[in-house]
Amino acid sequence: MKFWEDLKAKSEWCYGSISARSLLKTCLTDGTMAMFWYRLMQWASHWKLSPLAMIFNKCNAIFCQCIIGRGADFGRRFVIIHSQGIVINGSVKAGDDIKLEHQVTIGAERNVSPILESDIFIGAGAKIIGPVQIGSHSKVGANAVVVKNVDSHTTVGGIPACVIKVHSEKISVQQNEINQAELPYKKYQKGATL
Numbered sequence: 001m002k003f004w005e006d007l008k009a010k011s012e013w014c015y016g017s018i019s020a021r022s023l024l025k026t027c028l029t030d031g032t033m034a035m036f037w038y039r040l041m042q043w044a045s046h047w048k049l050s051p052l053a054m055i056f057n058k059c060n061a062i063f064c065q066c067i068i069g070r071g072a073d074f075g076r077r078f079v080i081i082h083s084q085g086i087v088i089n090g091s092v093k094a095g096d097d098i099k100l101e102h103q104v105t106i107g108a109e110r111n112v113s114p115i116l117e118s119d120i121f122i123g124a125g126a127k128i129i130g131p132v133q134i135g136s137h138s139k140v141g142a143n144a145v146v147v148k149n150v151d152s153h154t155t156v157g158g159i160p161a162c163v164i165k166v167h168s169e170k171i172s173v174q175q176n177e178i179n180q181a182e183l184p185y186k187k188y189q190k191g192a193t194l
Contacts, residue, residue: 076096
């Protein structure tokens, strides 16, 4: 079940663990119920149970202050860190490993919604509007307003959003970690300068 994967991903994000204790704490955190209502709504829509999907949608809006359109399609490990004020258009399509903070808006412009690839973090208050595509392994900073495409491995921020940082690809990051691990260990005494 996708919700179980969502829950484990949120536990790993919030507590760095998927132990029973961390999973229990995650169940009690803000945003988890919004994830649950969303997955129930997605399940009901898949089985063409429109009245039930509408009820789950309204429960999410009333109890979690999170509005996610019934047609919105998020992949596996969808994490809502805080649910208050989230508004997502029903035609939004997104890949796996999407993480959202509170007050995020992902909306349409002239009936065209954003497409989010995989492994994306969207900060509090960010707005992603219109026919834009957010590339994989990207980050959208808090309160950013994104109206143009974002390349993969990029952090954007500001109004309108512009590139803040371009990240090296995962392979080169792992290579850097290996190289750093191979550096000789040097012990410094207290008060010594580096």
